[in-house]
Amino acid sequence: MPDDLAARAAELRQQLHYHSYRYYVLGDPIISNAEYDRLYQELQQLEAEHPELITPDSPTQRAGSDLSDEFPKVRHPAPILSLSNCFSVQELQAWEERNLKLLPAGTQLDYTLEPKLDGLTIVITYENGVLTQAATRGNGEVGDDVTANVRTIRNVPLRLPARPDGPPSPPLLTVRGEVLFLKKDFAALNRQQQEQGLPLYVNARNTASGSLKQKDSRITASRPLTAYIYAVVSVVGVTLVTQWQTLTYLGDLGFAIPPGAAHYPTLSDIIQQLPTWESRKNQLDFEIDGVVIKVNDLRLAQELGFAGKDPRGATAYKFPSEEMTTRLIGVTVSVGRSGKVTPTAQLEPVFVGGVTVTSASLHNYDQVARLDIRLGDIVIVKRSGEVIPYVVGPVTGARDGSETPIVPPEVCPYSGDPLVQPEGAVDYFCPNPLCPERVFRSIEFFVSRGAMDIEGMGPQTVKALIERGLIRDEADIFTLRRDDLLELEGFAERKVDNLLAAIEAAKSRPLAQLLSSLGIDGVGETVAGLLSSRFGSIEALMAATVDELDAVEGIGAVLAQNVVDWFADPHHRRVLEKMRAAGVNMQAQPKPVASAALAGLTFVITGTLPSLSREAAAELIEAHGGRVTGSVSKKTSYVLMGESPGSKADKARQLGVPIISEDDLRRMIGNGGSASPQQPSLL
Ligand code: IVH
Numbered sequence: 001m002p003d004d005l006a007a008r009a010a011e012l013r014q015q016l017h018y019h020s021y022r023y024y025v026l027g028d029p030i031i032s033n034a035e036y037d038r039l040y041q042e043l044q045q046l047e048a049e050h051p052e053l054i055t056p057d058s059p060t061q062r063a064g065s066d067l068s069d070e071f072p073k074v075r076h077p078a079p080i081l082s083l084s085n086c087f088s089v090q091e092l093q094a095w096e097e098r099n100l101k102l103l104p105a106g107t108q109l110d111y112t113l114e115p116k117l118d119g120l121t122i123v124i125t126y127e128n129g130v131l132t133q134a135a136t137r138g139n140g141e142v143g144d145d146v147t148a149n150v151r152t153i154r155n156v157p158l159r160l161p162a163r164p165d166g167p168p169s170p171p172l173l174t175v176r177g178e179v180l181f182l183k184k185d186f187a188a189l190n191r192q193q194q195e196q197g198l199p200l201y202v203n204a205r206n207t208a209s210g211s212l213k214q215k216d217s218r219i220t221a222s223r224p225l226t227a228y229i230y231a232v233v234s235v236v237g238v239t240l241v242t243q244w245q246t247l248t249y250l251g252d253l254g255f256a257i258p259p260g261a262a263h264y265p266t267l268s269d270i271i272q273q274l275p276t277w278e279s280r281k282n283q284l285d286f287e288i289d290g291v292v293i294k295v296n297d298l299r300l301a302q303e304l305g306f307a308g309k310d311p312r313g314a315t316a317y318k319f320p321s322e323e324m325t326t327r328l329i330g331v332t333v334s335v336g337r338s339g340k341v342t343p344t345a346q347l348e349p350v351f352v353g354g355v356t357v358t359s360a361s362l363h364n365y366d367q368v369a370r371l372d373i374r375l376g377d378i379v380i381v382k383r384s385g386e387v388i389p390y391v392v393g394p395v396t397g398a399r400d401g402s403e404t405p406i407v408p409p410e411v412c413p414y415s416g417d418p419l420v421q422p423e424g425a426v427d428y429f430c431p432n433p434l435c436p437e438r439v440f441r442s443i444e445f446f447v448s449r450g451a452m453d454i455e456g457m458g459p460q461t462v463k464a465l466i467e468r469g470l471i472r473d474e475a476d477i478f479t480l481r482r483d484d485l486l487e488l489e490g491f492a493e494r495k496v497d498n499l500l501a502a503i504e505a506a507k508s509r510p511l512a513q514l515l516s517s518l519g520i521d522g523v524g525e526t527v528a529g530l531l532s533s534r535f536g537s538i539e540a541l542m543a544a545t546v547d548e549l550d551a552v553e554g555i556g557a558v559l560a561q562n563v564v565d566w567f568a569d570p571h572h573r574r575v576l577e578k579m580r581a582a583g584v585n586m587q588a589q590p591k592p593v594a595s596a597a598l599a600g601l602t603f604v605i606t607g608t609l610p611s612l613s614r615e616a617a618a619e620l621i622e623a624h625g626g627r628v629t630g631s632v633s634k635k636t637s638y639v640l641m642g643e644s645p646g647s648k649a650d651k652a653r654q655l656g657v658p659i660i661s662e663d664d665l666r667r668m669i670g671n672g673g674s675a676s677p678q679q680p681s682l683l
Contacts, residue, residue, distance in 0.1 A: 005046060009053045012043040016059040028397035030378060033289070034321030037085055044308070060308055070215060071144035074135035076123055077174050077234040081140065083292065084310040086317045089271055092293070095315050096267050099295070099304055102312070110296045112243045113270050114261040115277070116316050117228055118287040119180030120209045122150060124229075129160040129169030136212070140309075149212050152221035153179065155256045162254025172236040175250065177229035178258075180208050182285045185224035200370060202380070202393035204287055226286070229255040242296045259285070263296060278319050290318035323382045325395055326350035328375060331362065331406055333413050337442035337519050339429040341419060343368060343406070345379070345391050353383035360389040365408040366426035372396070374403035412437075433571050439473065440466055442519050446474045451517035452506045456499040464488050474518075475578035477503060511537070511588040520566045522559045530554050531563070534618070538576060538586040542567045551605070551630035553615040591623065597669050598626030601637040604652070607645035609662045617662070624669050632657055640665055 019036055023029040029036075040059065047054045054060070086092045100107060121137040134150030135143035150156055160169035181189070186204045193200050201207040211223040229250050232240060240246045244263040251257045260277075264270050270293055277291050294314040295301040301313025330346035343362040350357055360381050362368050371393045373379060378398040383389035408428055411418050415435035419428040430438060443462050447454040454477070465471045470484050480503065485496040509517075516528035523531070534552050535541040541563070549560035566572055580586055603621050605614050605628060612620065617640060618628040632639060632651040639652040639659045652659050660668075 005050060006053060009043060009046050009050075009058075012039055012046070013055065013058055015039055016043065017057075020059060022397060030325070030395045030398040032321060032323050032325055032380065034318070035324065037318065041085065041087075071146060071213070073138070073142045074123075074133060074145045075142050076135065076138075076140070077125075079140050080121060080123055080137045080143070080176060080233070081306075081311050082309060083314055083316045084307065084312075085290075086315050087320075089274070092267065092271065092315070092317055099312055102304055103300060107300070109267070109300070110263065110265050111267060111270050112247065112261060112263050112294045112296055113273055113277075114230060114247075114258045114292045114294070115284070115286075115288045116290040116292045116318075117178040117180055117258060118205050118289045119178040120205070120212065121176060122146075122179045122212070122227060123174060123176050123233060124150060124156065125174045126160050126169060126172070128171055131156070131158050144213065146212055148217040149214060149220040150179075150227075152217055153225045153227050156227050157254045160253050163252065166252050166254055167249070169253070170235050170237045172234070173238075174233040174235070175229045175255065176231040176233050177227050177255070179212055179225055179227045180204065180286055181224070182226050183287065184285065185226070189223065199372075202371070227256065228258045230258050230261070230292075241298055243294045243298060243301075244296055246298070267293075274317060281319065288319075289321075290316050292316050320354050322353040323380055323392065324350045324352040325378050325380055325398075326357075328373065328377050328379045328391070328394075331375065332359075333409055335412060335414055335430050335435065335437040335441070337438055337445055338521060339412075339431060339433075339435065339438055341365075341408070341412070341428040341430065343408075345381075347379075347381060350381060352381055352389065355383070357381060357383060357389045360391050362391050362406075364426045365406075365428060368406050373406060374399075375406055376403040414438075433569070436466070443471065443474055443477070445519055446517050447477065447506075452509055452513065454499075454506045455502045456495065457502070461488070461499075473575045473578070475575045475582060475584075478507060478579060478582035478584055507582070507584045509585065511586060514538075514584065514586070515541075518566075518572075521562045523563065527555065527559065530615075532588045533591075534615075536588045536591055538580075542573070542576075545629075547630040548628070549630075551618070551628050553613065553618075591619075593625070594623040595669065596625040598624040601626045602635060603628050603638050603640050604630065604632050604636050604648055604657075605640045605642075606648040607642035609640070609642035612662060617665070620669070621665070638665075 016036070016039055019029065019031055019039070023036070043058070044060050047058065047060060084095070086095060096109065099109065103109075123135045123137065123143060124131060125133040131151065132147070133145065134147045134156075135145055137143055151158060160173070161167060181204045183204070186201070186207065189207070190200045207223075208225060211220055211225060214220045230247065232246050232250070238249070240249060247257050247261055262273075264273070274291070277288075281288060292314060293316075295304065298313075301311065304312035306312060327348045328345050329348055332344045332346060334342045334344055336342065341364075343365060345360045345362050347358055347360060360383075362373065371391075373391060373394045377394040377396075379394050380392040381389055382392045409419065412430035412432065412435055414437035415430055415432045417430055417432040417435065420431050421428045432438070440463060443466070444459050446452055447457040447462065457477075462471075465480070465488070468484075468487070470480060471477055480500070482496060482500060485491050485499060486493070491499075510532070512525070512528040512532035515531055516523060516525050530552055531541060531549075535544060544564070544567075546557070546560045546564050549555055549563055550557050552560075555563075576586070598621055603626055605617055609617055621628055621640075629636065632648050632655060634655055634657075636652070636655075636657045639648060639657055641649050641652075641659050641661065649659060651657075
């Protein structure tokens with residue numbers, strides 16, 4: 001046997017010992033569970049191929065321990081075992097083949113498939129149906145007595161059967177399950193921490209573990225833990241022959257069993273389910289790190305015995321890890337079109353969630369400070385599904401003192417302007433609308449698909465045009481000349497013509513599309529549509545008051561103020577003026593005018609009208625020449641009132657403004673509202 005293998009085994013043993021000490025004794029791990037598993041697997045494989053490498057102190061020869069001095073000890077009625085892992089379908093098939101060789105020829109195996117809940121094991125004993133003891137896994141033989149704490153977990157029955165229609169409780173029953181936080185409960189716990197100005201919890205599993213190991217069970221009671229029960233450790237007076245029967249029995253007694261657990265006739269059926277579980281993983285109410293596959297026939301499972309400390313009758317299929325640790329080597333600052341400053345972590349490359357990641361979001365500087373992330377830290381990086389990778393938090397135990405705090409920059413790295421943090425906001429902003437990065441980002445957005453959709457104008461082209469001084473703002477796009485574009489690298493005649501045609505086409509986009517492309521805070525497609533149909537032109541919108549905007553259904557006071565502020569900005573007005581001059585459409589499809597019956601009159605609408613929505617009522621009033629505003633003043637001509645009006649009705653009475661109903665309005669318009677026979681659609 002080569003020396004380097006022996007050396008590698010020794011190295012793995014030493015690393016695993018260290019990490020399990022950090023995990024179990026200090027409660028302060030510095031690598032992820034997945035990384036630990038990988039080291040463990042490597043050692044296990046080495047030892048399987050070269051059994052002479054196994055030493056009595058090898059971590060594979062015993063289970064880890066989470067025992068603490070603070071609790072009385074409980075001896076489990078049977079060993080609380082751990083599981084082998086599979087990381088691929090091939091390994092899973094090999095697991096079945098190994099098992100079949102150990103069983104009589106012709107044996108067929110069926111299986112259960114259960115989520116592998118990412119919590120901590122709990123062992124609970126019921127005597128004559130009463131919960132009398134609960135313990136942690138400990139070293140598998142002896143655990144910590146956490147009975148008082150487990151009694152606080154709402155979905156753990158204190159008496160069996162918990163279901164009125166359940167079977168009678170056996171005289172003695174010990175079950176095994178997993179304690180965890182549902183994602184929503186963990187989020188709520190962190191919201192509470194945040195409200196109280198306390199540090200946030202980073203890892204749900206560790207927090208669940210910490211919550212269960214409280215000396216004061218009132219603290220445990222204040223944490224919304226959940227338990228799922230998946231095995232019977234020992235039972236008197238009941239015979240369970242399959243795992244599926246066991247789960248059903250546990251469910252009948254009133255335990256919560258792992259959601260989604262199911263029984264399948266063959267391993268191929270199980271394998272078919274794996275992609276579904278993996279892709280559904282993020283939609284589940286709880287964290288899982290894989291699934292557990294169990295030989296259904298408990299007698300056969302027993303017969304299969306053990307490989308080392310792991311029972312052969314069950315195995316865990318682990319998903320590729322979505323959380324890994326790596327070093328934070330730098331922080332870059334990006335500035336968005338609104339001026340918002342976002343710190344981005346530069347990382348030592350790490351393989352996570354199936355790809356190599358070198359940068360990740362740090363969200364904002366408030367979060368960086370709250371989590372106390374420092375430059376040079378080992379950090380936990382998460383990437384799941386489609387989400388952008390982000391830094392979950394630092395591994396504080398891995399610090400050596402050389403780490404340095406991350407401070408927000410004082411000035412914008414692109415424009416040099418001092419950054420501002422608006423009162424109550426978590427973000428910093430570059431306040432200068434002419435900041436080159438902000439200009440680049442807003443033009444990039446303006447031309448993008450979903451905005452003005454100018455094909456052939458990607459970020460590279462935008463950048464090149466800005467660098468050559470050919471565009472300074474969105475409006476300059478519409479006056480680009482053929483010769484200018486021909487100067488750009490890679491722009492031949494054909495490409496230039498296509499781009500010019502795309503720009504020309506963009507000039508006649510509907511007003512709503514233009515509005516949602518301008519990057520006004522809060523004005524997306526829906527709001528842009530409302531504004532366009534309500535005001536009909538950029539000019540009318542520019543002249544609108546907060547009051548008038550606020551009166552539009554679907555637009556609140558804050559948004560109304562944003563819109564007014566945006567249009568009041570002289571820079572924005574100049575850009576719009578240039579667009580108009582270049583021939584960009586600034587008009588909604590003209591609205592038909594029905595009559596001038598309400599010309600010169602101002603209306604305020606309050607309450608729920610019998611047949612018209614507020615928006616429809618406003619359109620009707622305007623179609624007949626009237627105006628609609630948001631609040632009642634002496635200048636208001638009429639208050640149009642429906643069911644359950646607000647304070648506006650009181651105000652109207654105070655000021656002596658006449659109050660009218662929807663019917664009154666129709667009478668004023670005449671002919672029930674459809675004054676003009678050409679425009680019956682207005683009602
Ligand atoms: S069965 C022999 N079923 O995963 C039986 N374990 O890596 C072994 N776990 O320590 C356990 N969900 O804490 C089983 N549905 C499930 C599980 C599950 C989570 C945990 C359990 C165990 C660890 C093994």
